Amino acid sequence: MNVVVRPPRARATARLPVALALAVALPLALAGCADPEDGGTEPASENAGGQAQEVNLSPDQDRVTTEAVPEIAALVPEEIRERGTLEVVSTSGTVPPLSFYATDDETVIGVETDIASLVADVLDLEVTYHVVDWANIFVGLDSGRYDVGFSNITVTEERKEKYDFATYRLDNIAFEARADADWTVTGPEDVAGRSIGVTSGTNQEAILISWSEQNEAAGLEPTDIRYFQNSTDYYLALSSGRLDAYLGPSPSTAYHARVTGETRIVGTFSGAGDDIQGEIAATTLRDNGLVEALHAALNEAIENGSYGEVLARWGLSDEAVEASEINPPGLPPTD
Structure with a gap:
C-alpha cells in the first residue's frame, strides 16, 4: 500500500493505509499503552536532565519539516523531477522507534519515515511511502519501482555491488x-x-x-x-x-x-562487525543518478538542525552522524 504526502511548509501528517493484518503483542504495547485522551503520547526515555521524554504515538505526527533547497533539488534525476514524487520503500511497520504503527493501527510512524520526509522536503518532492516486507524492499529497488529505501538498511560490501548508499545514522x-x-x-x-x-x-x-x-x-x-x-x-x-x-x-x-x-x-x-562502525543509509539502485541528491539533502538536514530534531524526538541522538557519506566501507562479505 502507499500514500502520497506533500512535503509541507508547515508541519503535516503522513498517513499510510497499511493492508497488513497485525496480531499485535508488542507494537503494540506501544500503541496499546498510549492514551487517546492525551493525544497518544507516552514517556519513552529520560534525557540528561532526568525528565521523561514523551513520544507522540498518534497518527497526527506534527513532523519536523525543512525548506526546499533549489540547488540540491536540481541534482535529482530528470525523470524523478518531472514525476514530482520520491518513491520511498520501508518495511511493514512493526519495529519501534524505527518504523511502526500509530495508535490507529494503520499509520506507520517512526524515525525512518521522518528522515525520508526531511529528504523529500529538501528535494521539493512529494513523498510516496510504500510499505512492504524486507525482501521486497530490494526486489522493488531492483525493478525501479521504488527510488530509495529508508528502512534501517546497513551498508555492506555485498550490497554495494548493486546499490548506492547515503548514510544517515550509526548502526x-x-x-x-x-x-x-x-x-x-x-x-x-x-x-x-x-x-x-x-x-x-x-x-x-x-x-x-x-x-x-x-x-x-x-x-x-x-x-x-x-x-x-x-x-x-x-x-x-x-x-x-x-x-x-x-x-x-x-x-x-x-x-x-x-x-x-x-x-x-x-x-x-x-552492525558492521568488529572492525568497522556500521552505518545506516538511504539505499538506491547503483548508478541511477539519485545518490548525490540524497547525500546533499541529508547533509542539508544535518546542517540546518532538522535532522537532530528528528533523532531527539525518537530518543536516538546517540546514533547521529556528523555528515552523510556516499558508499563508505561496509560490513564485509561472509565468505
Whole structure:
C-alpha cells in the first residue's frame, strides 16, 4: 500500500493505509499503552536532565519539516523531477522507534519515515511511502519501482555491488533476552550452543552466522539460529523460553526493553562487525543518478538542525552522524 504526502511548509501528517493484518503483542504495547485522551503520547526515555521524554504515538505526527533547497533539488534525476514524487520503500511497520504503527493501527510512524520526509522536503518532492516486507524492499529497488529505501538498511560490501548508499545514522545491533536472563554477550563464545533469533537477509544474520562458524572452528557448539520476520513472533518465542535472545537493531530492542520491562539488553555491537562502525543509509539502485541528491539533502538536514530534531524526538541522538557519506566501507562479505 502507499500514500502520497506533500512535503509541507508547515508541519503535516503522513498517513499510510497499511493492508497488513497485525496480531499485535508488542507494537503494540506501544500503541496499546498510549492514551487517546492525551493525544497518544507516552514517556519513552529520560534525557540528561532526568525528565521523561514523551513520544507522540498518534497518527497526527506534527513532523519536523525543512525548506526546499533549489540547488540540491536540481541534482535529482530528470525523470524523478518531472514525476514530482520520491518513491520511498520501508518495511511493514512493526519495529519501534524505527518504523511502526500509530495508535490507529494503520499509520506507520517512526524515525525512518521522518528522515525520508526531511529528504523529500529538501528535494521539493512529494513523498510516496510504500510499505512492504524486507525482501521486497530490494526486489522493488531492483525493478525501479521504488527510488530509495529508508528502512534501517546497513551498508555492506555485498550490497554495494548493486546499490548506492547515503548514510544517515550509526548502526548498532543488540542481543535482547528476557529480563531474568543471567548471562551477557561480549563475543562469539557467549552465543555458542544458544538459540538466537534473527531476521533473514540482515547484517545481524551475517554476523551471527560468522560467529557460529568461528565457534565451531574453535571446537565450541554452533549457535541454534532461528528465523523470524516480525516482532510478534520473536517476542512470543522469547517469553516462552524457546529463544535465549533475539539479535536485532539496537534502537528497537532498547525501546522494547524500556517500554515493556519484560526484556533486557545483554550485549551491544557495531552492525558492521568488529572492525568497522556500521552505518545506516538511504539505499538506491547503483548508478541511477539519485545518490548525490540524497547525500546533499541529508547533509542539508544535518546542517540546518532538522535532522537532530528528528533523532531527539525518537530518543536516538546517540546514533547521529556528523555528515552523510556516499558508499563508505561496509560490513564485509561472509565468505
